[in-house]
Amino acid sequence: MGILGSDPYAALLGTPLGKRMVDSLGLPKPATLRRYAVDAPLLDGAALLGWLDDDHPIADRIRTIFDVEGIEVGDPFDTLPAAAVIVDLSGIAEPGDLERFRAVVAPSLKRLKSSGRVLVIGRPESSATTPAQAAARRALVGATKSVAKEMRAGGTANLLLVAEGADDQIEAAVRFLLSGRSAYVSGQVIEVSGGSAPVERTEWTQPLAGKVAVVTGAARGIGAAIAEVLARDGATIVAVDVPAAGEALARVANQLRGTALQADVTAPDAGERIVDHAHLRHGGLDIVVHNAGITRDKLLANTDEARWASVLGVNLESILRMNDAILGPRGLRDGGRMVLVSSIAGIAGNRGQTNYGASKAGVIGLTTFLGRDAQLRSRGITVNAVAPGFIETEMTGAVPFATREIGRRLNSLQQGGLPVDVAETIAWLSQDANAGVSGQVVRVCGQSLIGA
Numbered sequence: 001m002g003i004l005g006s007d008p009y010a011a012l013l014g015t016p017l018g019k020r021m022v023d024s025l026g027l028p029k030p031a032t033l034r035r036y037a038v039d040a041p042l043l044d045g046a047a048l049l050g051w052l053d054d055d056h057p058i059a060d061r062i063r064t065i066f067d068v069e070g071i072e073v074g075d076p077f078d079t080l081p082a083a084a085v086i087v088d089l090s091g092i093a094e095p096g097d098l099e100r101f102r103a104v105v106a107p108s109l110k111r112l113k114s115s116g117r118v119l120v121i122g123r124p125e126s127s128a129t130t131p132a133q134a135a136a137r138r139a140l141v142g143a144t145k146s147v148a149k150e151m152r153a154g155g156t157a158n159l160l161l162v163a164e165g166a167d168d169q170i171e172a173a174v175r176f177l178l179s180g181r182s183a184y185v186s187g188q189v190i191e192v193s194g195g196s197a198p199v200e201r202t203e204w205t206q207p208l209a210g211k212v213a214v215v216t217g218a219a220r221g222i223g224a225a226i227a228e229v230l231a232r233d234g235a236t237i238v239a240v241d242v243p244a245a246g247e248a249l250a251r252v253a254n255q256l257r258g259t260a261l262q263a264d265v266t267a268p269d270a271g272e273r274i275v276d277h278a279h280l281r282h283g284g285l286d287i288v289v290h291n292a293g294i295t296r297d298k299l300l301a302n303t304d305e306a307r308w309a310s311v312l313g314v315n316l317e318s319i320l321r322m323n324d325a326i327l328g329p330r331g332l333r334d335g336g337r338m339v340l341v342s343s344i345a346g347i348a349g350n351r352g353q354t355n356y357g358a359s360k361a362g363v364i365g366l367t368t369f370l371g372r373d374a375q376l377r378s379r380g381i382t383v384n385a386v387a388p389g390f391i392e393t394e395m396t397g398a399v400p401f402a403t404r405e406i407g408r409r410l411n412s413l414q415q416g417g418l419p420v421d422v423a424e425t426i427a428w429l430s431q432d433a434n435a436g437v438s439g440q441v442v443r444v445c446g447q448s449l450i451g452a
């Protein structure tokens, strides 16, 4: 049975009787999300583009992307159906300017097709020059997160904050947030900052061509999906997992024409072995995804030292130790990418998961620290994290039905995400063209109410 088949409610909705039942009881109706396919258009319809005043350089850049992609650009005030509405509010100076958000987005919402996109462009509050500007900039966070909760039929709304001087770094993020790659990403605030030269890359179907990518915990679940998506985007994969998962690991590696490395990430020499393997077999290392993770759930009162140590050891301490080699002179090449897998449990905390919540919050601390490390930035290396919400995997399949059903529906898209949704976000963070995004934590959670 496929991953989708494990959602009995979605299966019920697919039958005429089930649909009638759900309609009459007023139950949630999760939409089928538009997901990325290599040959799919960036948007399956027109884009509406609005801005604040005469000077709108970011909107102009976005228009260029649409021109290249052959996407029709409409006026927010005409009446055509559309696939996306984009509003460039990078120039806002005071709360009165926020009216432009309403004026552009409000009439567009009813015209958005299914899996429509709202993309709001702002500037970081941290660089505001007046109190009124700081207030107005921050107001966009509340506005975007609120509209994300009003989206229908699989639509998403996200806010892209573009630091002053980073206007030429936005293309990869804009493409991600409009495309089916971001199907399960909604209500997010993502910052693009300067720091590295813009990368001239026009190859958007194989953005990872020529890259060597290590994925830990790749034998199954989210890790296997990450390996698959990175390979689809052109990377050569080194799939890492424990010897006990050796058979499944070899299957993943062979299928993707990559190589398998049996290693326990907690072993003292795991980092060295990864670096050696990447050099010996593939000539170097460009992308590392720290995905391997475990849970050992118990209320804290019943958590013994072993349960505590194993979760912290696999999910956090191993990354710190492996990074000595991975970020060392023989490790990631200049321009390299590191992505860590956190969890919304690391943001909100979770009953019965004190060890896990600690480890995944630690991952965020590590990401924000490394993401702004001046030496790494000067080498063009970015470090980011994804924080998945409820993803349909063996891990969540083991959760009792009632709890699972609540986890699955308590988000704006009213459904669990798929491993591929986490993988697409990681693949995007791994692109060369994404040089301006570092130290960010992107939730892949359908705007879960947990920790929002």
Ligand SMILES: NC(=O)c1ccc[n+]([C@@H]2O[C@H](COP(=O)([O-])OP(=O)(O)OC[C@H]3O[C@@H](n4cnc5c(N)ncnc54)[C@H](O)[C@@H]3O)[C@@H](O)[C@H]2O)c1
Residues within 6 Å of the ligand: 216, 217, 218, 219, 220, 221, 222, 223, 240, 241, 242, 245, 263, 264, 265, 266, 291, 292, 293, 294, 314, 341, 342, 343, 344, 387, 388, 389, 390, 391, 392, 393, 394, 395, 396
């Ligand atoms: N499934 C979800 O809903 C969800 C939500 C939030 C975060 N996550 C995180 O996503 C990541 C992947 O989760 P998943 O659901 O695919 O889990 P999973 O249990 O299906 O897969 C985890 C993989 O990691 C490997 N692994 C475990 N310990 C290892 C070690 N010491 N060395 C090497 N490999 C090891 C396992 O063998 C397994 O193949 C984890 O970090 C998890 O915490 C998952």
